[in-house]
Amino acid sequence: MSTTKKILALAATGIFALSLASCSSDGGSTGGGEPAAGGADCNVGISMPTRSLERWINDGEQLKALLEDADCTVDLQYADNKTDQQISQIQNQVAGGSKILVVAAVDGQVLAPVLAEAKKQDATVIAYDRLINGTPDVDYYATFDNYKVGQLQGEFIETELDLANAAGPISIEPFAGSPDDNNAKFFFSGAWDVLLPYVESGVLVVPSGQSPASNDDWASIGIQGWASDKAQSEMDNRLSSFYTGGDKVDVVLSPNDSLAIGIEASLKSAGYTPGADYPLITGQDADKANVKAILDGEQSMTVWKDTRTLGEQVFTMIQEITAGDEVTVNDTETYDNGEKVVPSFLLDPEVVVKDDVQTKLVDSGFIKAADVGL
Ligand code: BGC
Secondary structure: OOOOEEEOHHHHHHHHHHHHHHHHHHHHOOOOOOOOOOOOOOEEEEEEOOOOOHHHHHHHHHHHHHHHHOOOEEEEEEOOOOHHHHHHHHHHHHHOOOOEEEEOOOOOOOOHHHHHHHHHOOOEEEEEOOOOOOOOOOOEEEEEOHHHHHHHHHHHHHHHOOHHHOOOOEEEEEOEOOOOOHHHHHHHHHHHHHHHHHHHHOOEEOOOOOOOOOHHHHHHHEOHHHOHHHHHHHHHHHHHHHOOOOOOOOEEEOOOHHHHHHHHHHHHHOOOOOOOOOOEEOOEOOOHHHHHHHHOOOOOOEEEOOHHHHHHHHHHHHHHHHHOOOEEEOEOOOOEOOOOEOOEEEEOOEEEOHHHHHHHHHOOOOOOHHHHOO
16 A cells, blocks of 8 residues: 555635634634534435345444434435436535535436535545545545455465466356446455466456457456346356356356356356355455355455545544545545546455454454354
8 A cells, every 4th residue: 555645625625624724723623632523513314235235234324323413414316226226316415404425326427416415515525445536625535455456365265276377278168347437446456466377377257258468458357236146147147157067166256246156156056065166266255145255155255445434534524624624535646537636535445255254254243143144
């Protein structure tokens, strides 16, 4: 991770920050030490993509609780993975007085007009987890190091199969995330930078032919909406068309847990059982169903992003913004949204395998032992 740098909230949020700074000296600030988040200035609209994935429910509820404990006004909305719904929810939040918007975009390409409207009302915009593209009106970005997520998946496969010393051919089926999610290309690039050299040398082979020639071609294997059922039917097609006569798939590169669940269902219905001929399969998020799958030998790993730390980081940003302080970021180079490089705070993801479930996930309180049958 690059060195922590700070930039001025004042510069990025202009008059809004100035007015908040003067308000906070009227009583919003604690007068040194921790800035106070609450009060009339802390009116936050949170816009999450969907309730259909466990992680977004946790993300939303946790940030809401942190903010409400600090006496902020919070409006939390879920967009059912629908772009139009997300746009109208944001419009309503701005009309209802939200001065800070925290947005995890359904589609990172289409929010420019609604954010331009929000800016006219002096709102400060934080892109949450997913970058928002093509607009100057996003002030900050808080996320996990998305390239590293993919890199951890690629390196896991490389190490587990000792690709550097393997003769091959080892069969792999790569998948990528939703084409409208800016994160998906980072996940794929991180993994493919590790794996493509082995495809080119013939150590890895892709029987289905679904093998992007370069990172730029990632969307050709993207699964729209990160949908489990779409990943399942894609895997069904690949298995029934290209794995005939006893051929087995050795590895599946799955960018996240929702795709992994669909792929695992497909493997099961094609007769794969955990054990000798079951492929390595990657994931991301440490969703409960996938943690169970890891314990049952149906998934090899997940990349864990402790979303509690992401919520805390965004809470810190909001405290800094409302106090008129500098906003803490640690990356001012990576996330160019086509209009500007968005000042970002990147958190560290980490690999979880079967042996880590208790120590990393349960002992830290991220999941309950009973939820995963421990
Ligand atoms: C998030 C992942 C999540 C995926 C599907 C991505 O933008 O970073 O954690 O699995 O969306 O919701």
